[in-house]
Amino acid sequence: MNNLVLLHGSTTFLQGWQAFAGFLLPMFIILICSLVPQIEYKNNTWKQVYASPQSLGDIYFSKYIAIIIMVLLLFVTFNVLMIILAYVPNMFHAQLPFFKSAIPVFKLLMLSVHTFVSLLAIIALQYWLSLRFRNFITPIGIGLGLLVATMVAMGWRHIDKLPYAYPFLTLNKYVQAKSETTFFRHELYSVLYFVFFTFTGFWDLKTRKERG
Protein backbone atom coordinates (compact mmCIF):
# COMPACT_ATOMS: atom_id res chain seq x y z
CA MET A 1 0.00 0.00 0.00
CA ASN A 2 1.55 3.31 -0.93
CA ASN A 3 1.79 6.48 1.09
CA LEU A 4 -0.71 8.37 -1.00
CA VAL A 5 -3.57 6.12 0.05
CA LEU A 6 -2.71 6.23 3.70
CA LEU A 7 -2.00 9.92 3.85
CA HIS A 8 -5.48 10.52 2.88
CA GLY A 9 -7.97 9.00 5.16
CA SER A 10 -9.20 11.73 2.97
CA THR A 11 -6.91 13.69 0.70
CA THR A 12 -7.12 16.70 3.05
CA PHE A 13 -3.64 16.33 4.53
CA LEU A 14 -2.15 15.85 1.11
CA GLN A 15 -3.82 18.99 -0.18
CA GLY A 16 -2.50 20.90 2.79
CA TRP A 17 1.01 19.64 2.12
CA GLN A 18 0.88 20.46 -1.58
CA ALA A 19 0.45 24.18 -1.03
CA PHE A 20 2.88 24.07 1.89
CA ALA A 21 5.75 22.20 0.29
CA GLY A 22 5.66 23.59 -3.24
CA PHE A 23 5.48 27.29 -2.52
CA LEU A 24 4.89 28.37 1.09
CA LEU A 25 7.92 26.56 2.51
CA PRO A 26 10.52 27.91 0.07
CA MET A 27 8.90 31.32 0.51
CA PHE A 28 9.22 31.00 4.29
CA ILE A 29 12.89 30.03 3.99
CA ILE A 30 13.61 32.96 1.70
CA LEU A 31 11.96 35.37 4.13
CA ILE A 32 13.29 34.01 7.41
CA CYS A 33 16.85 33.77 6.12
CA SER A 34 16.64 37.37 5.03
CA LEU A 35 14.88 38.79 8.07
CA VAL A 36 17.13 37.31 10.77
CA PRO A 37 20.39 38.93 9.54
CA GLN A 38 18.31 42.00 8.69
CA ILE A 39 17.90 42.70 12.42
CA GLU A 40 21.60 43.54 12.55
CA TYR A 41 21.56 45.53 9.32
CA LYS A 42 18.48 47.51 10.25
CA ASN A 43 19.75 48.46 13.70
CA ASN A 44 23.24 49.12 12.42
CA THR A 45 24.57 46.63 14.97
CA TRP A 46 26.87 44.49 12.85
CA LYS A 47 29.83 46.64 13.84
CA GLN A 48 29.13 46.12 17.53
CA VAL A 49 28.72 42.39 16.95
CA TYR A 50 32.04 42.12 15.11
CA ALA A 51 33.78 44.31 17.68
CA SER A 52 32.66 42.00 20.50
CA PRO A 53 34.88 39.11 21.59
CA GLN A 54 33.05 36.39 19.68
CA SER A 55 34.64 34.14 17.12
CA LEU A 56 33.39 34.49 13.57
CA GLY A 57 32.12 30.94 13.90
CA ASP A 58 29.97 31.97 16.88
CA ILE A 59 28.52 34.84 14.91
CA TYR A 60 27.88 32.85 11.73
CA PHE A 61 26.50 29.69 13.27
CA SER A 62 24.40 31.20 16.07
CA LYS A 63 22.12 32.92 13.57
CA TYR A 64 22.24 29.89 11.31
CA ILE A 65 21.13 27.59 14.09
CA ALA A 66 18.42 30.05 15.14
CA ILE A 67 17.05 30.00 11.59
CA ILE A 68 17.09 26.22 11.44
CA ILE A 69 15.27 26.00 14.77
CA MET A 70 12.63 28.37 13.44
CA VAL A 71 12.17 26.15 10.40
CA LEU A 72 11.74 23.13 12.67
CA LEU A 73 9.21 25.05 14.75
CA LEU A 74 7.31 25.84 11.58
CA PHE A 75 7.00 22.12 10.84
CA VAL A 76 5.68 21.43 14.31
CA THR A 77 3.21 24.31 14.10
CA PHE A 78 2.07 23.38 10.63
CA ASN A 79 1.40 19.73 11.50
CA VAL A 80 -0.31 20.47 14.80
CA LEU A 81 -2.52 23.17 13.34
CA MET A 82 -3.40 21.07 10.32
CA ILE A 83 -4.49 18.19 12.52
CA ILE A 84 -6.50 20.52 14.75
CA LEU A 85 -8.12 22.04 11.67
CA ALA A 86 -9.17 18.58 10.55
CA TYR A 87 -10.44 17.25 13.85
CA VAL A 88 -12.16 20.27 15.35
CA PRO A 89 -14.64 20.66 12.45
CA ASN A 90 -15.14 16.91 12.62
CA MET A 91 -16.55 17.32 16.13
CA PHE A 92 -19.32 19.47 14.74
CA HIS A 93 -19.77 17.75 11.40
CA ALA A 94 -20.00 14.01 11.97
CA GLN A 95 -19.95 13.24 8.24
CA LEU A 96 -16.22 14.20 8.00
CA PRO A 97 -13.93 11.13 7.85
CA PHE A 98 -11.13 12.01 10.30
CA PHE A 99 -12.33 10.03 13.30
CA LYS A 100 -12.64 6.89 11.19
CA SER A 101 -8.91 6.34 11.04
CA ALA A 102 -6.02 7.12 13.35
CA ILE A 103 -3.92 10.24 12.74
CA PRO A 104 -1.12 9.15 10.38
CA VAL A 105 1.48 10.43 12.84
CA PHE A 106 4.40 8.42 11.53
CA LYS A 107 3.66 9.27 7.92
CA LEU A 108 3.35 12.97 8.68
CA LEU A 109 6.51 12.85 10.78
CA MET A 110 8.54 11.15 8.04
CA LEU A 111 7.13 13.48 5.41
CA SER A 112 8.26 16.38 7.61
CA VAL A 113 11.74 14.87 7.98
CA HIS A 114 12.05 14.31 4.22
CA THR A 115 10.84 17.82 3.49
CA PHE A 116 13.20 19.34 6.04
CA VAL A 117 16.17 17.55 4.46
CA SER A 118 15.03 18.74 1.04
CA LEU A 119 15.05 22.33 2.31
CA LEU A 120 18.63 22.30 3.63
CA ALA A 121 20.06 23.35 0.25
CA ILE A 122 18.04 26.54 -0.01
CA ILE A 123 18.45 27.37 3.69
CA ALA A 124 22.23 27.42 3.25
CA LEU A 125 22.09 29.36 -0.02
CA GLN A 126 19.59 31.93 1.21
CA TYR A 127 21.45 32.43 4.48
CA TRP A 128 24.65 33.13 2.63
CA LEU A 129 22.94 35.60 0.28
CA SER A 130 21.25 37.33 3.21
CA LEU A 131 24.53 37.81 5.07
CA ARG A 132 26.14 39.06 1.91
CA PHE A 133 23.69 41.79 0.98
CA ARG A 134 22.77 44.69 3.21
CA ASN A 135 19.58 45.34 1.27
CA PHE A 136 17.10 42.60 2.17
CA ILE A 137 15.31 42.93 -1.15
CA THR A 138 18.35 41.43 -2.92
CA PRO A 139 18.30 37.93 -1.35
CA ILE A 140 14.49 37.87 -1.46
CA GLY A 141 14.53 38.88 -5.13
CA ILE A 142 17.17 36.30 -6.03
CA GLY A 143 15.32 33.61 -4.07
CA LEU A 144 11.93 34.36 -5.61
CA GLY A 145 13.46 34.56 -9.07
CA LEU A 146 15.09 31.17 -8.67
CA LEU A 147 11.92 29.68 -7.21
CA VAL A 148 9.79 30.85 -10.13
CA ALA A 149 12.41 29.80 -12.66
CA THR A 150 12.52 26.36 -11.05
CA MET A 151 8.74 26.02 -11.27
CA VAL A 152 8.93 26.75 -14.98
CA ALA A 153 11.61 24.09 -15.37
CA MET A 154 9.62 21.47 -13.45
CA GLY A 155 9.43 19.00 -16.36
CA TRP A 156 13.18 19.12 -17.06
CA ARG A 157 15.11 15.87 -16.60
CA HIS A 158 17.77 17.61 -14.50
CA ILE A 159 15.20 19.09 -12.16
CA ASP A 160 16.76 17.14 -9.27
CA LYS A 161 19.83 19.42 -9.55
CA LEU A 162 17.78 22.55 -8.83
CA PRO A 163 17.47 23.16 -5.06
CA TYR A 164 14.29 25.23 -5.17
CA ALA A 165 12.39 22.24 -6.59
CA TYR A 166 13.35 19.89 -3.75
CA PRO A 167 10.41 20.25 -1.33
CA PHE A 168 8.02 19.80 -4.25
CA LEU A 169 9.93 16.75 -5.52
CA THR A 170 9.97 15.25 -2.04
CA LEU A 171 6.20 15.44 -1.70
CA ASN A 172 5.66 13.99 -5.18
CA LYS A 173 8.01 11.09 -4.57
CA TYR A 174 6.94 10.47 -0.99
CA VAL A 175 3.28 9.92 -1.80
CA GLN A 176 4.27 7.29 -4.36
CA ALA A 177 7.06 5.63 -2.39
CA LYS A 178 6.85 2.14 -0.96
CA SER A 179 8.74 3.02 2.21
CA GLU A 180 8.71 6.13 4.36
CA THR A 181 12.33 5.82 5.42
CA THR A 182 14.15 5.59 2.09
CA PHE A 183 15.64 8.90 1.10
CA PHE A 184 15.54 10.15 -2.47
CA ARG A 185 18.44 11.14 -4.67
CA HIS A 186 17.59 14.86 -4.65
CA GLU A 187 17.60 14.79 -0.85
CA LEU A 188 21.17 13.60 -0.94
CA TYR A 189 21.94 16.46 -3.33
CA SER A 190 20.23 18.79 -0.89
CA VAL A 191 22.63 17.72 1.87
CA LEU A 192 25.61 18.16 -0.45
CA TYR A 193 24.46 21.65 -1.45
CA PHE A 194 23.93 22.40 2.23
CA VAL A 195 27.50 21.48 3.12
CA PHE A 196 28.85 23.40 0.15
CA PHE A 197 26.91 26.63 0.71
CA THR A 198 27.43 26.55 4.47
CA PHE A 199 31.16 26.36 3.92
CA THR A 200 31.11 28.97 1.16
CA GLY A 201 29.07 31.37 3.28
CA PHE A 202 31.44 31.04 6.22
CA TRP A 203 34.51 31.40 4.05
CA ASP A 204 32.99 34.49 2.47
CA LEU A 205 32.40 36.00 5.92
CA LYS A 206 35.89 35.14 7.10
CA THR A 207 37.67 36.66 4.14
CA ARG A 208 35.59 39.81 3.92
CA LYS A 209 37.69 42.97 3.91
CA GLU A 210 35.14 45.15 5.57
CA ARG A 211 32.83 44.14 8.38
CA GLY A 212 30.02 45.89 10.12
Next chain:
Amino acid sequence: MSTDLIIQARKLNYSFRKGVPTLRDIELAVPRGSIYGFLGPNGAGKTTTLRLILGLLRVQEGNLSVFGQQFHQHRREILRRLGSLIEQPSLYGHLTASENLEIYRQIHAVPKSRVAEVLKLVGLETTGRKKARQFSLGMKQRLSIAIALLHQPELLILDEPTNGLDPNGIIETRELIKKLNREFGTTVLVSSHILTEVERMATHVGIIHKGKMLFQGTLGELQQMKVGKQVLEVETDDNLKAVQLLLTESASANSNGKIVMPYRDKEHAARINQQLVQAGLKVYALQTGQNDLEQLFIDITSQSE
Protein backbone atom coordinates in the same frame (compact mmCIF):
# COMPACT_ATOMS: atom_id res chain seq x y z
CA MET B 1 57.84 46.95 20.99
CA SER B 2 57.20 49.30 23.86
CA THR B 3 54.78 47.81 26.38
CA ASP B 4 53.43 51.04 27.80
CA LEU B 5 51.76 51.82 24.50
CA ILE B 6 48.27 50.36 24.43
CA ILE B 7 47.80 51.12 20.76
CA GLN B 8 50.64 51.55 18.35
CA ALA B 9 50.23 52.16 14.66
CA ARG B 10 53.11 52.53 12.29
CA LYS B 11 52.90 53.70 8.71
CA LEU B 12 49.29 52.72 8.46
CA ASN B 13 47.91 53.10 4.96
CA TYR B 14 44.41 52.38 3.87
CA SER B 15 42.40 52.98 0.75
CA PHE B 16 38.81 51.97 0.05
CA ARG B 17 39.46 52.38 -3.66
CA LYS B 18 42.71 51.86 -5.45
CA GLY B 19 44.62 55.09 -5.92
CA VAL B 20 42.43 57.05 -3.50
CA PRO B 21 44.20 56.78 -0.14
CA THR B 22 41.99 57.38 2.91
CA LEU B 23 44.85 57.05 5.38
CA ARG B 24 48.45 57.88 4.64
CA ASP B 25 51.28 56.79 6.94
CA ILE B 26 49.27 57.13 10.12
CA GLU B 27 51.40 57.00 13.26
CA LEU B 28 49.48 56.46 16.44
CA ALA B 29 50.86 55.95 19.92
CA VAL B 30 48.35 55.74 22.74
CA PRO B 31 50.12 55.38 26.10
CA ARG B 32 48.63 53.32 28.91
CA GLY B 33 46.47 55.37 31.24
CA SER B 34 46.07 58.29 28.87
CA ILE B 35 43.02 60.00 27.48
CA TYR B 36 43.96 60.29 23.87
CA GLY B 37 42.00 62.89 21.94
CA PHE B 38 41.87 61.96 18.28
CA LEU B 39 41.06 65.17 16.56
CA GLY B 40 40.11 65.90 13.00
CA PRO B 41 37.33 67.32 10.85
CA ASN B 42 34.67 65.08 9.35
CA GLY B 43 36.06 62.82 6.68
CA ALA B 44 39.64 63.13 7.89
CA GLY B 45 39.96 59.39 8.51
CA LYS B 46 39.21 59.16 12.24
CA THR B 47 36.55 56.51 11.94
CA THR B 48 38.57 54.55 9.39
CA THR B 49 41.50 54.48 11.81
CA LEU B 50 39.28 53.36 14.71
CA ARG B 51 37.68 50.70 12.53
CA LEU B 52 41.13 49.37 11.70
CA ILE B 53 41.94 49.17 15.42
CA LEU B 54 38.73 47.19 16.04
CA GLY B 55 39.37 44.89 13.12
CA LEU B 56 36.23 46.02 11.29
CA LEU B 57 38.58 46.81 8.45
CA ARG B 58 41.58 44.74 7.51
CA VAL B 59 45.00 46.37 7.76
CA GLN B 60 46.27 46.77 4.20
CA GLU B 61 49.64 48.29 4.80
CA GLY B 62 51.67 49.12 7.87
CA ASN B 63 51.72 47.76 11.36
CA LEU B 64 49.06 47.96 14.04
CA SER B 65 49.27 46.49 17.49
CA VAL B 66 46.80 46.70 20.36
CA PHE B 67 47.96 45.69 23.87
CA GLY B 68 51.21 44.83 22.11
CA GLN B 69 49.49 42.13 20.06
CA GLN B 70 48.77 41.83 16.37
CA PHE B 71 45.07 41.93 15.71
CA HIS B 72 44.59 39.10 13.27
CA GLN B 73 46.35 36.61 15.53
CA HIS B 74 44.72 37.69 18.78
CA ARG B 75 41.35 39.04 17.72
CA ARG B 76 39.27 37.76 20.63
CA GLU B 77 41.85 38.46 23.34
CA ILE B 78 42.13 42.05 22.18
CA LEU B 79 38.39 42.57 21.82
CA ARG B 80 37.76 41.12 25.28
CA ARG B 81 39.87 43.87 26.82
CA LEU B 82 38.34 46.84 25.04
CA GLY B 83 34.98 48.53 24.78
CA SER B 84 33.90 50.49 21.76
CA LEU B 85 31.40 52.90 20.35
CA ILE B 86 31.74 53.54 16.64
CA GLU B 87 29.75 56.20 14.81
CA GLN B 88 26.01 56.05 15.33
CA PRO B 89 24.64 54.04 18.24
CA SER B 90 24.43 50.27 17.68
CA LEU B 91 21.29 49.24 19.49
CA TYR B 92 18.42 46.84 18.98
CA GLY B 93 15.43 49.14 18.60
CA HIS B 94 12.91 46.52 19.69
CA LEU B 95 14.66 45.89 23.03
CA THR B 96 14.81 47.94 26.21
CA ALA B 97 17.99 49.43 27.63
CA SER B 98 18.61 46.53 30.00
CA GLU B 99 17.76 43.94 27.32
CA ASN B 100 20.31 45.54 25.02
CA LEU B 101 22.87 45.35 27.80
CA GLU B 102 21.90 41.77 28.66
CA ILE B 103 23.04 40.58 25.21
CA TYR B 104 26.52 41.93 25.78
CA ARG B 105 26.49 40.87 29.43
CA GLN B 106 26.17 37.27 28.27
CA ILE B 107 28.89 37.68 25.66
CA HIS B 108 31.29 39.12 28.22
CA ALA B 109 30.06 36.81 30.99
CA VAL B 110 29.93 39.51 33.64
CA PRO B 111 27.63 39.43 36.69
CA LYS B 112 24.01 40.57 36.31
CA SER B 113 24.59 43.44 38.72
CA ARG B 114 26.76 45.18 36.13
CA VAL B 115 23.71 45.98 33.99
CA ALA B 116 22.14 48.10 36.71
CA GLU B 117 25.51 49.63 37.55
CA VAL B 118 26.25 50.90 34.06
CA LEU B 119 22.67 52.05 33.55
CA LYS B 120 23.03 54.19 36.66
CA LEU B 121 26.44 55.40 35.53
CA VAL B 122 25.01 56.82 32.29
CA GLY B 123 21.78 57.97 33.89
CA LEU B 124 19.37 55.60 32.16
CA GLU B 125 18.22 53.62 35.21
CA THR B 126 14.67 54.94 34.97
CA THR B 127 13.92 54.02 31.34
CA GLY B 128 12.33 50.72 32.39
CA ARG B 129 10.26 49.12 29.65
CA LYS B 130 10.85 51.87 27.11
CA LYS B 131 12.24 50.48 23.87
CA ALA B 132 15.57 51.76 22.55
CA ARG B 133 13.75 52.78 19.36
CA GLN B 134 11.88 55.44 21.34
CA PHE B 135 15.03 56.88 22.91
CA SER B 136 16.31 60.31 21.97
CA LEU B 137 19.66 60.41 20.21
CA GLY B 138 21.31 61.48 23.45
CA MET B 139 19.84 58.52 25.33
CA LYS B 140 20.91 56.13 22.57
CA GLN B 141 24.40 57.53 22.77
CA ARG B 142 24.47 57.02 26.55
CA LEU B 143 23.24 53.45 26.22
CA SER B 144 25.96 52.79 23.65
CA ILE B 145 28.51 54.13 26.10
CA ALA B 146 27.00 51.84 28.77
CA ILE B 147 27.51 48.85 26.45
CA ALA B 148 31.12 49.86 25.91
CA LEU B 149 31.66 50.11 29.68
CA LEU B 150 29.82 46.94 30.65
CA HIS B 151 32.82 44.65 31.06
CA GLN B 152 35.11 47.27 32.63
CA PRO B 153 37.53 47.27 29.71
CA GLU B 154 41.12 48.45 30.00
CA LEU B 155 40.72 50.41 26.80
CA LEU B 156 37.74 52.42 25.65
CA ILE B 157 37.44 53.45 22.03
CA LEU B 158 34.82 56.13 21.61
CA ASP B 159 34.05 57.64 18.23
CA GLU B 160 32.50 61.07 18.69
CA PRO B 161 30.72 60.05 21.90
CA THR B 162 29.20 63.47 22.46
CA ASN B 163 27.51 63.61 19.05
CA GLY B 164 23.88 64.44 19.54
CA LEU B 165 24.20 65.17 23.24
CA ASP B 166 22.97 68.42 24.76
CA PRO B 167 25.47 70.68 26.57
CA ASN B 168 24.69 68.98 29.85
CA GLY B 169 25.18 65.55 28.33
CA ILE B 170 28.49 66.65 26.82
CA ILE B 171 29.75 67.77 30.21
CA GLU B 172 28.54 64.57 31.88
CA THR B 173 30.18 62.38 29.26
CA ARG B 174 33.41 64.29 29.62
CA GLU B 175 33.31 63.92 33.40
CA LEU B 176 32.53 60.21 33.03
CA ILE B 177 35.53 59.69 30.76
CA LYS B 178 37.78 61.53 33.20
CA LYS B 179 36.37 59.57 36.14
CA LEU B 180 36.93 56.21 34.47
CA ASN B 181 40.45 57.25 33.61
CA ARG B 182 41.17 58.53 37.11
CA GLU B 183 39.54 55.79 39.17
CA PHE B 184 40.05 52.69 37.07
CA GLY B 185 43.04 53.71 35.00
CA THR B 186 41.06 53.10 31.84
CA THR B 187 42.88 54.20 28.72
CA VAL B 188 40.51 56.15 26.52
CA LEU B 189 40.84 56.84 22.83
CA VAL B 190 38.21 59.39 21.99
CA SER B 191 37.70 61.04 18.63
CA SER B 192 36.19 64.43 18.12
CA HIS B 193 36.08 67.28 15.67
CA ILE B 194 35.88 69.91 18.38
CA LEU B 195 39.20 71.21 19.63
CA THR B 196 37.97 72.72 22.88
CA GLU B 197 36.24 69.49 23.84
CA VAL B 198 39.47 67.54 23.44
CA GLU B 199 41.45 70.20 25.27
CA ARG B 200 39.16 69.87 28.25
CA MET B 201 39.75 66.19 28.86
CA ALA B 202 42.66 64.77 26.88
CA THR B 203 46.16 64.15 28.15
CA HIS B 204 47.42 63.31 24.68
CA VAL B 205 46.32 64.58 21.32
CA GLY B 206 46.61 63.30 17.78
CA ILE B 207 45.45 65.47 14.94
CA ILE B 208 44.49 63.95 11.63
CA HIS B 209 43.65 65.87 8.51
CA LYS B 210 42.93 64.45 5.05
CA GLY B 211 44.23 61.06 6.11
CA LYS B 212 47.53 62.33 7.47
CA MET B 213 48.70 62.84 11.02
CA LEU B 214 49.51 66.51 11.46
CA PHE B 215 50.44 66.38 15.10
CA GLN B 216 50.84 63.90 17.89
CA GLY B 217 51.92 64.62 21.43
CA THR B 218 50.79 65.61 24.88
CA LEU B 219 48.24 68.31 25.46
CA GLY B 220 51.02 70.50 26.83
CA GLU B 221 52.97 70.17 23.61
CA LEU B 222 49.90 71.14 21.63
CA GLN B 223 49.38 74.21 23.77
CA GLN B 224 53.05 75.11 23.42
CA MET B 225 52.51 75.14 19.70
CA LYS B 226 49.52 77.37 19.99
CA VAL B 227 51.39 80.01 21.97
CA GLY B 228 52.60 82.68 19.61
CA LYS B 229 49.79 81.70 17.30
CA GLN B 230 47.25 83.41 19.47
CA VAL B 231 46.07 86.87 18.54
CA LEU B 232 44.69 89.81 20.42
CA GLU B 233 41.60 91.34 18.91
CA VAL B 234 40.64 94.92 19.68
CA GLU B 235 37.55 96.84 18.68
CA THR B 236 37.53 100.62 19.02
CA ASP B 237 35.52 103.59 17.80
CA ASP B 238 38.37 104.64 15.50
CA ASN B 239 40.26 101.69 14.19
CA LEU B 240 42.41 103.70 11.78
CA LYS B 241 43.82 105.78 14.54
CA ALA B 242 44.27 102.72 16.72
CA VAL B 243 46.25 100.91 14.06
CA GLN B 244 48.57 103.84 13.73
CA LEU B 245 49.00 103.95 17.48
CA LEU B 246 49.82 100.27 17.62
CA LEU B 247 52.07 100.08 14.56
CA THR B 248 54.96 98.94 16.71
CA GLU B 249 52.83 95.95 17.75
CA SER B 250 52.47 95.01 14.08
CA ALA B 251 48.73 95.50 14.38
CA SER B 252 46.46 95.45 11.38
CA ALA B 253 42.77 95.98 10.80
CA ASN B 254 40.83 92.95 9.64
CA SER B 255 37.64 92.78 7.63
CA ASN B 256 35.41 92.33 10.68
CA GLY B 257 36.11 95.83 11.96
CA LYS B 258 38.66 94.60 14.44
CA ILE B 259 42.34 95.18 14.92
CA VAL B 260 44.46 92.08 15.19
CA MET B 261 47.94 91.72 16.63
CA PRO B 262 50.02 88.88 18.10
CA TYR B 263 49.10 88.04 21.66
CA ARG B 264 51.92 87.90 24.18
CA ASP B 265 50.56 87.85 27.70
CA LYS B 266 48.00 89.45 30.02
CA GLU B 267 50.19 92.37 31.01
CA HIS B 268 50.79 93.21 27.41
CA ALA B 269 47.07 93.18 26.70
CA ALA B 270 46.48 95.56 29.61
CA ARG B 271 49.17 97.92 28.36
CA ILE B 272 47.58 98.03 24.92
CA ASN B 273 44.25 98.87 26.47
CA GLN B 274 45.83 101.66 28.51
CA GLN B 275 47.56 103.05 25.47
CA LEU B 276 44.33 103.21 23.52
CA VAL B 277 42.31 104.75 26.33
CA GLN B 278 44.96 107.38 26.99
CA ALA B 279 44.82 108.34 23.32
CA GLY B 280 41.11 109.07 23.82
CA LEU B 281 39.78 106.04 21.97
CA LYS B 282 36.78 104.07 23.14
CA VAL B 283 37.67 100.41 23.53
CA TYR B 284 34.55 98.33 22.90
CA ALA B 285 36.17 94.93 23.10
CA LEU B 286 39.56 93.41 23.77
CA GLN B 287 39.97 89.67 23.61
CA THR B 288 42.27 86.86 22.63
CA GLY B 289 41.32 85.31 19.30
CA GLN B 290 39.51 81.97 19.21
CA ASN B 291 42.03 79.46 18.07
CA ASP B 292 39.65 76.99 16.48
CA LEU B 293 40.42 73.71 14.81
CA GLU B 294 40.30 75.31 11.39
CA GLN B 295 42.90 77.89 12.39
CA LEU B 296 45.01 75.24 14.10
CA PHE B 297 45.09 73.18 10.92
CA ILE B 298 46.18 76.15 8.91
CA ASP B 299 48.85 76.92 11.47
CA ILE B 300 50.17 73.39 11.63
CA THR B 301 50.18 72.87 7.89
CA SER B 302 51.89 76.18 7.25
CA GLN B 303 54.43 75.28 9.90
CA SER B 304 55.27 71.94 8.36
CA GLU B 305 55.77 73.43 4.94
